[in-house]
Amino acid sequence: MATLPSLYVSHGSPMTALAPGRVGPRLAEIGQALPRPRAIVVATAHWLATRPLVGAAAQPETVHDFGGFPPELYTLQYPAPGDPALAGEIQQLLDDAGLPALQDPARGLDHGVWVPLRFLYPQADIPVVPVSIQPRLGPAHAFAVGRALAPLREQGVLVIGSGSITHNLHDFRGGYGEGREAPYVKPFIEWTEARLRASDIPALLDYRRQAPHAERAHPTDEHLLPLFVAAGAAGGEELGAQRIDAGIDMGFLAMDIYRFDGAATQRQAA
Template sequence: MDAPIRLPSLFLSHGSPMLAVQDSPAGRFLDGLGQQLPWPKAIVVASAHFTTAQPTVGAHAQPDTVHDFGGFPPELYALRYPAPGAPDLAATIAQRLHDAGIPARIRDQHGLDHGVWVPLRRMYPQADIPVVPLSVLPHGDAAQHVAIGRALAPLRTHGVLVLGSGGFVHNLGELDWRHADAPLTPWAAEFAQWMRDKLEARDVDALIDWQSQAPHARRAHPTVEHLMPLFVALGAGGEDASVRTLHRSHEFGSLALDAFAFE
């Protein structure tokens, strides 16, 4: 009998949809990341671009590639990520959430938004690993998302990669679109460093209270959906998980693209 495969949970910052095709530090990092991990049997992705009022799990057997963005080059809209879905795993996830006291829904006809397929296309370009999308709650809080992740933590011992895809600092209104390589602005750097310090210290209480404690919290995340995948990944790592920084880079002055593993 094969030994159990235990995977970390991951948080990845996916940045602009151009990450799918452009050469960048974040893109090159993702290109090598899949080969550094045990090969997953399936992948669950909590995406900042799948938002619902209550946790919802995509259960399409052959999910479409969703181009949920506008104003980008035509080559981006021609891309497809034809990974299969996993309806049985989706049902298992919904049941685990229900058993944890978290009502969840299954959505049979749901595709893969760019928060899912953009990083996966670089990590696993062969697109042959089943993928299950999981929503985040734009009106929920960090504690709710940690609880969602903890309900999914046992899946990691069965070869399932639990991945949160969002943005470490994400304020599109303050990006310097003319200068992709602009230095990280002081306010974004201060917020990012506070988050890194609390993650490295495993100060979950402070992280859950990030909106009150972190400097420039509202400026770093005017809406919360891009940070909530971090808390799903944090919860899925388990209560005693270590935190490993996988990547740091930034674009356009304030788009921080940190990535972490919880294991």
Template sequence: MSRLPSLFLSHGAPTLPIDPSMPSSEFAALGARLPRPRAILVLSAHWGTNVPVASTAEAPETIHDFYGFPRALYELHYRAPGAPDVARQAAALLDAANIAAQTQPRGLDHGAWVPLLLMYPQADVPVAQLSIQPHRDPAHHYALGRALRPLADDGVLIVGSGQITHNLRAADFGAKPGDGDPRVAEFTDWFEARLAQRDIEALLDYRAQAPHAAFMHPTDEHLLPIFASIGAASDDYALEIQSLGTYQRALAMTNYVFAG
């Protein structure tokens, strides 16, 4: 099997699968055109721990880690099998890279199951999760990705799931899709130019170098998974951008594929 790409997904609100105004079909199209993986390893913004933890659940539950949404959302379940072998392999790779890791059984939070429900609706690809460390910096998460690179050569799709811009305090839930704060485009243009140039040093220092970084990310957790995705990619990756618009004025729905 050829090397699989790594992904970063802007998973949006939990209502992505049931809100017709959101770009759910585009997630399905992305899943359809990717090489089929034997398993998926997801690093979600919604599972943070002090050290990396890989989930060894055999049949991970669907975690509805939100409140105040329509009843239909809580009735959705994503019943993909777990990938405990991949979780244990990930932990071993991290340990070998001198990054202490642990394992435990855990379900899939919405950062994992919401996009996967759209991309792999048959729920027939085994899934494991790996936690992020919100108190650690982008360089730490890039190192996580580099340690996990061998998985991409073994049929595992490594997915970072967060949001390329994420400031809920600035969100306007009455805004029309595409009616974005101009600072969103300035930030994403900077970020995507550095991604295309493979300027890892600048990307890891985004908080000091990117325009409006603190506004776009008051806290880091929704961007940290992209650094793992970059780390997991080949040094000479080809960048593909799936831009799906800006919602609630401050949330850019953009997905990134690091191929090759």
């Protein structure tokens, strides 16, 4: 069975489901290029908890966890099955790594899960297990969660972190848009790409102090923490990071996608 990469996807606004911009086609290309996973695990910015929680529903519902959008958006469904057995395996992996976890048999798929999966795997026929993130525990904890999940990649499981490379919703009122980008976005994108390509894990985990405009790009951590889960799932000191540019939505939401192949990328390049 082929070892899958891990992915970080910027899911953007819920409206991405109806107006996919550049990110939709990029995700579709990735889904077509990868070997078909036997299951998908998604650490989502829209499930916040104080400890790791693992969705264990046999048939998770599609959750429309937003308000004020067009009625059509609320009719969209992503009826992928769950995988309670895999949820148990994930809980065990996290427990073994000293990251005590619980299962939630009622958790559905929030828009951080189903919006990108609609483009990656539109048939909704691959089991999906959502995983929470823990904003109070920070990047190092999220990275450790990813490390604990890394063995799943060798078992045909696709590990995804779903968030946004930049995420400051206060900038809805900033007058930004096509042709007028918030000035902090590109410096933050460039710093993040450089550190990921260099596998500079200490700098990445200290992004709040080291990245340019970090507080402006992320007033709170929750949309960047899934990046650390995906990077941790690379499984070693070499991240094998590849950036896939999917544009900047509304002038302030960077929609970058990252693929992490770990040391495999280094061997292929040698």
